[in-house]
Amino acid sequence: MTCDRLVCANCAGPVSEGRCAVCxxxxxxMQREGPFAALSPTAxxxxxxxxxxxxxLAQRVATA
Incomplete structure (x- = not known):
C-alpha cells in the first residue's frame, strides 16, 4: 500500500501530505520498510x- 491512499485517523488528512506528527x-x-513490506505473504x-x-522455463529453453 502506498501513502497516497492512506487517510490519517489523527488529522483526517492524506498521510502523503504529512499534516501532523502521526502522518x-x-x-x-513506510519509506524505510521498502517496496516489498506492503505486499501480503500470499503475494x-x-x-x-x-x-x-x-x-x-529459461533453463529448459537454453538446454534445448
Whole structure:
C-alpha cells in the first residue's frame, strides 16, 4: 500500500501530505520498510513461484 491512499485517523488528512506528527511518522516508516513490506505473504509467495517458473522455463529453453 502506498501513502497516497492512506487517510490519517489523527488529522483526517492524506498521510502523503504529512499534516501532523502521526502522518509524518507513518510516512517515514513506510519509506524505510521498502517496496516489498506492503505486499501480503500470499503475494510474496505468488511472486516467488512465478520467478521460479520463469527460471525453470529459461533453463529448459537454453538446454534445448
Amino acid at each position: 509524518r511518522a507513518h510516512r517515514a516508516r 510474496l509467495i505468488a511472486l516467488l513461484i512465478t520467478l521460479i517458473t520463469v527460471a525453470l
